[in-house]
Amino acid sequence: MRSMKVVVLTGAGISAESGIKTFRDKDGLWENHRIDEVATPNAWKLNPKLVWEFYQERRRQMSEVNPNPAHVALAKLELGVENFTLITQNVDDLHERGGSNSILHMHGRLQTLRCEDSGEIEHRMDDADLSDEYALCNCCVKPSRMRPDIVWFGEIPMYMSEINDAVNSCDVFIVVGSSGQVYPAADLAYHAKSIGANTILVNYDPPVNVGDFNEVHLGKAGEILPHLVDKWLNDEEVKSGTIRIG
Ligand code: NAD
Numbered sequence: 001m002r003s004m005k006v007v008v009l010t011g012a013g014i015s016a017e018s019g020i021k022t023f024r025d026k027d028g029l030w031e032n033h034r035i036d037e038v039a040t041p042n043a044w045k046l047n048p049k050l051v052w053e054f055y056q057e058r059r060r061q062m063s064e065v066n067p068n069p070a071h072v073a074l075a076k077l078e079l080g081v082e083n084f085t086l087i088t089q090n091v092d093d094l095h096e097r098g099g100s101n102s103i104l105h106m107h108g109r110l111q112t113l114r115c116e117d118s119g120e121i122e123h124r125m126d127d128a129d130l131s132d133e134y135a136l137c138n139c140c141v142k143p144s145r146m147r148p149d150i151v152w153f154g155e156i157p158m159y160m161s162e163i164n165d166a167v168n169s170c171d172v173f174i175v176v177g178s179s180g181q182v183y184p185a186a187d188l189a190y191h192a193k194s195i196g197a198n199t200i201l202v203n204y205d206p207p208v209n210v211g212d213f214n215e216v217h218l219g220k221a222g223e224i225l226p227h228l229v230d231k232w233l234n235d236e237e238v239k240s241g242t243i244r245i246g
Contacts, residue, residue: 003082007170007197008074009188010088010095013177013204017068017222018094020061024179031057040153053132055148059110060130062092070176070202070221071098073229078102080233085166087159089178089185091150106157106185113146115139121149157184167192174200176221180209189213202228 012022023030030038031054037043038054071094078084078100087104088095093111095103113124115137122138124146129135136143151157167173173192180186189212193199201213202221210216217224 004172005083005085005166005170006077006081006172006174007085007087007166007192008077008174008176009178009185010074010086010090010176011178011182011185012090013179014070014221015065015068015090015092015094016177016204017070017220018065018092020065020092020094022177022179023182035153039150041155044147044152048134051148052134055110055150056130056132058091059125062110065092065094067094067098068222070225071095071100073226074176075099075101077229077233080229085162085170087163087166087185087188089182104159104163106151106159106163108148108150108158110148110150112149113137114149115144116147117144122146160184163188164191167197168195170195170197172200173197174202175213176202176225178203178207179205180207180212 012020016022021031033054038051044051074086074095075098078086085104086095086100086102087106089107091105091108091110093109111123111125112121113135114121118137118139120137120139124135135146137146167188168191170192173189175189178185186209189199189209193212193214198215199213200215201210202217202224204218204220206216206218217228
């Protein structure tokens, strides 16, 4: 019998109950900034200080927040199914701290910085790395400035080959906390549905791509997801891999 392949895609909404703001608040701003001011290569070129300080604030914030029950529920799901892939658009480390093991951070990570010259990535979360001074790399003879290890608008997301392979062969595709407005992540539910996967959504509001889901659960992920995961994992047929979650 073929084991059931479960793929999960998370977005900023899963970290909202941990106290991290989502991308677009009602005013269309991210933490009081226009997206093109802080999340594009051009913004880094024109105003690196503003971009650096914006991400340093996000990096410092990570030590003040904790995983919520939705992060923990996904770690439990990972343990309970044979074939599991977690893709996240999030740049925070709450999935790791919630217990998930293998995570594809398609939009990069806050804990790491990237040398502007060599592209080398370093884990840089010491106190000295979190100040508003630029960080310098350890890889170049003459240390170069580092940039946030974040995929900005206009850049190519990371792990696309692994992500496409996982989505193109999944039986169940679950999206948690994503508005479906950032591409190519927003297309993944459509692809999963088109190959016959069971597509399931857990989100506070109906996202723009709500039509791509077979099953929609509206509300807070931290309240809904733990119950859904328990239900899925306790289902005898799901345990034996003969039917699809949902
Ligand atoms: P988004 O901000 O565009 O949309 C968030 C979605 O989550 C909304 O549809 C909202 O209804 C829903 N939501 C809010 N609270 C929720 C809750 N408690 N439970 C369930 N759903 C909830 O997010 P996106 O689609 O991930 O796109 C955002 C982009 O911004 C990504 O590229 C990401 O890298 C970046 N970002 C990341 C973080 C983070 O790492 N935590 C935070 C902000 C932005």
